[in-house]
Amino acid sequence: MSVDPGKWGVIYNPRAGTRKAQKRWKEIKEYIDSKQVAYDYIQSEGFGSVERIAGMFANNGYKTIVVVGGDGALNDAINGIMASDAPEKSSIAIGLIPNGIGNDFADYWGLTLDYKVAVDWIINNRKKKIDVGVCSYYNGKSHEKRYFLNAVNIGLGARIVSITDQTKRFWGVKFLSYVAALFLLFFERKLYRSHLKINDEHIRGRIMTVCVGSAKGYGQTPSAVPYNGWLDVSVIHRPELLQLVWGLWMLIEGRILNHKMVKSYRTKKVRVLRAKNASVDLDGRLLPKHFPIDIGIIPEAITLIIPN
CATH class of the missing domain: 2.60.200.40 (Tumour Suppressor Smad4)
Incomplete structure (x- = not known):
């Protein structure tokens, strides 16, 4: 499968414990659409699904994978990418829109809970290679x-x-x-x-x-x-x-x-x-x-x- 290199693969992990999961995603989706970004979107369904989705995106050639979630969802996505068959994993860019109970890694980088600001930063596409433990x-x-x-x-x-x-x-x-x-x-x-x-x-x-x-x-x-x-x-x-x-x-x-x-x-x-x-x-x-x-x-x- 060949994917446009500019197309995002978006994984939405509903925030645990909230009843406003779909409302939150609707707002994020509408804002991404207003920016005319090309993307494919899948919502996670239970433990382990983020890892499977991230691996699937990586295997199918997506170069930008956006995780809407917290530390746990980001960890699952990293594990999915690292376990994938993608030939150049270091070239896959992770975008993060914080949406979890724990957002410690996002806090480190100063990533905001304001999804509009986070989306704008991903569109700006400033990249940095980072280590993986x-x-x-x-x-x-x-x-x-x-x-x-x-x-x-x-x-x-x-x-x-x-x-x-x-x-x-x-x-x-x-x-x-x-x-x-x-x-x-x-x-x-x-x-x-x-x-x-x-x-x-x-x-x-x-x-x-x-x-x-x-x-x-x-x-x-x-x-x-x-x-x-x-x-x-x-x-x-x-x-x-x-x-x-x-x-x-x-x-x-x-x-x-x-x-x-x-x-x-x-x-x-x-x-x-x-x-x-x-x-x-x-x-x-x-x-x-x-x-x-x-x-x-x-x-x-x-x-x-x-x-x-």
């Missing part, structure tokens, strides 16, 4: 790879992501979501017997959370840059209760690396040999708990359409 593991039957743009969280960080996403569905306020997460985590200050290898250093012991970020990692890797070919890693050991409270506040303020219980690294790869009973998430998507996990980075693997 890769997480490899054995699921008990076969070797699997999952890709990410933001971060992999292991332990408490995965629980924070899960809790804040759930509370945002009801309140839609980031600060209140963090407060709810803090309240719940008072009862979940678990430590996980872990063994990691970072830059030939073996880290063993009881660890609360690990974040491996290509971007800011929900505030846990605030110095990470998604286009320098490196991963940032934050390892949080055993904070006391007051240190945990202070640490969450520093997380909100973007200063978590200044916390005395946090050790940071910059590396090309991380091997997690063990993290007993710890949850693992990748851009907010929970992964099976199969260790060891190898986490790496693919420089300039894909193109992102960024603001002016």
